Each structure stands twice: as C-alpha cells, then as structure tokens.
Amino acid sequence: MSQRLLGKTAFVTGAAGTLGSAIARAFAGEGVRALVLADLREDGLDIVAKELGIETVTATLDVTDGDAFDGAVADAVERFGTLDVLVNNAGNVSPNARVHNLSTKDFDDCVAVNLTGTFHGVRAGVRAMRGRGRLSIVNTASVAGLTAWPYCAPYSAAKAAVIHFSRVAALEYVKEDIRVNCVCPGAFPSTLTNGLPDGALDVLASRHPGGFGTAEDLVGAVVYLASDESRWTTGHALVVDGGYSLP
Numbered sequence: 662m663s664q665r666l667l668g669k670t671a672f673v674t675g676a677a678g679t680l681g682s683a684i685a686r687a688f689a690g691e692g693v694r695a696l697v698l699a700d701l702r703e704d705g706l707d708i709v710a711k712e713l714g715i716e717t718v719t720a721t722l723d724v725t726d727g728d729a730f731d732g733a734v735a736d737a738v739e740r741f742g743t744l745d746v747l748v749n750n751a752g753n754v755s756p757n758a759r760v761h762n763l764s765t766k767d768f769d770d771c772v773a774v775n776l777t778g779t780f781h782g783v784r785a786g787v788r789a790m791r792g793r794g795r796l797s798i799v800n801t802a803s804v805a806g807l808t809a810w811p812y813c814a815p816y817s818a819a820k821a822a823v824i825h826f827s828r829v830a831a832l833e834y835v836k837e838d839i840r841v842n843c844v845c846p847g848a849f850p851s852t853l854t855n856g857l858p859d860g861a862l863d864v865l866a867s868r869h870p871g872g873f874g875t876a877e878d879l880v881g882a883v884v885y886l887a888s889d890e891s892r893w894t895t896g897h898a899l900v901v902d903g904g905y906s907l908p
C-alpha cells in the first residue's frame with residue numbers, strides 16, 4: 662500500500678455510509694494519522710472507527726447546521742493541530758418522482774443536505790484553515806450533476822450546483838493554498854441506492870457500459886484529490902463512472 666496521505670489529518674462527512682466508510686478505510690491505508698468521522702447517524706461510526714487503527718474522532722453532525730459544522734471543524738483543527746483534508750460526502754436523494762409530483766419540502770430537503778451541506782463544509786474548512794496551512798477539500802458530487810437524470814430533478818440540480826459552487830470556491834481560495842475539487846461518481850450500490858424502487862437500480866446499472874461500480878472503485882479518485890499528487894488541480898470535477906456519461 663502506498664502512503665500518499667502520510668501524516669495528514671482528515672475530516673469525512675457521511676462517514677457511516679457506504680462511500681464515506683470506504684473513504685475512511687482508504688485514508689487510513691494511505692497513512693492518515695488522524696481522522697474525524699462525521700455523520701447524522703451515530704450508529705455505524707464506531708464500527709468504522711474501530712476498524713481503522715489510527716486516532717479517530719466520531720462526530721454526530723447534521724451538515725445542514727452551519728454553526729455545528731464550523732464547531733466540529735474548529736474542534737478538529739484544535740485537537741490535531743491542523744486539518745489537511747476535508748471530504749464533504751454526506752448526501753441524500755429526493756423521492757423518485759417527476760417534478761409535478763414533488764413537494765417543496767422534497768426539493769428543499771435534498772438541496773439542504775447536498776448543496777447547503779457542502780457550502781457549510783467548504784465554509785467551515787476555509788474559516789478554520791485560511792492563513793494556517795494547506796487544505797484540500799473534496800466534494801462528492803455525482804454524474805447526476807453533469808447529465809440529466811429523470812425522476813431525480815432536486816438531486817441532479819443540487820449536484821450540478823455542487824460542481825459549480827466548487828469551481829467558484831476553488832478560484833476564490835487558489836492563492837491561499839486551499840483547493841476545492843469534486844468527484845462525480847456513477848451509480849454504485851449503497852444505502853442510498855437501496856431506497857430506490859424495484860427495477861430502478863437495474864435501469865441505472867444497464868446505463869453503465871463498464872458495469873456497476875463499488876465504493877472501492879471510487880476511493881482512488883478521492884485519495885488522489887486529497888493528496889499532494891493533485892497539488893496543481895483545483896476546481897476540477899473528476900468523473901468515475903464506468904463510462905456512464907460517455908454516450
């Protein structure tokens with residue numbers, strides 16, 4: 662195993678979930694010295710933490726709460742002395758429905774976690790680390806933010822906005838050693854996709870020429886963007902989708 666994140670400290674949201682826990686395991690394998698695992702759900706975080714064998718802090722955090730996000734990141738910086746990597750990975754999906762069947766709450770709930778939550782994370786990272794050292798922020802967007810996903814308008818719109826928000830933030834902080842990039846996964850089986858109706862997953866799978874991926878197929882991209890290997894890359898949306906977005 663390479664040690665591309667040797668000695669670094671990191672903060673990962675959605676860490677009790679499928680991709681977030683895979684990112685945590687990959688970071689530990691790449692030499693991260695200390696990690697905050699944050700999620701709305703407490704259950705699952707301890708299980709992930711016990712696997713890792715490094716200094717780990719678990720934090721119950723609702724990413725829609727900006728003050729709580731500021732506090733959690735500031736605590737991490739104080740405890741670890743610095744924060745090198747912040748992964749805004751928490752996400753939820755909107756109901757599988759066309760626009761006329763969606764409520765305003767359906768739309769707002771999806772935007773609140775995926776977009777506002779990412780804004781809160783980037784803001785918290787910048788507030789805590791600006792002028793103190795180098796920070797790499799990686800936001801989990803989606804190919805749904807690059808291609809039109811029917812029955813998924815709030816989620817697609819929120820993820821598209823995450824990509825563009827990240828580009829603007831990247832430009833604003835490029836001279837201050839703070840990078841902001843996105844990964845854009847294709848669909849992969851997870852707790853999130855388990856909620857889709859029967860048949861929807863098969864339709865999605867059939868649209869990936871390279872077949873369905875797994876969370877483990879995505880973590881290499883996150884490690885790359887988190888590490889100094891990508892030190893001259895910012896504002897980028899790295900697509901990892903088994904060819905989904907090619908046709």
Ligand SMILES: NC(=O)c1ccc[n+]([C@@H]2O[C@H](COP(=O)([O-])OP(=O)(O)OC[C@H]3O[C@@H](n4cnc5c(N)ncnc54)[C@H](O)[C@@H]3O)[C@@H](O)[C@H]2O)c1
Pocket residue numbers: 674675676677678679680681699700701702722723724725750751752753774778801802803804845846847848849850851852853854
């Ligand atoms: N699974 C896919 O097909 C797919 C495809 C593209 C992008 N993504 C994105 O990948 C990321 C991870 O999703 P996953 O597939 O691992 O799903 P998941 O449901 O396993 O993980 C998402 C995690 O986010 C947490 N979360 C939800 N709302 C939160 C909040 N308000 N505050 C804090 N945590 C919250 C959940 O508790 C969960 O643990 C998400 O951003 C998702 O949109 C997933």
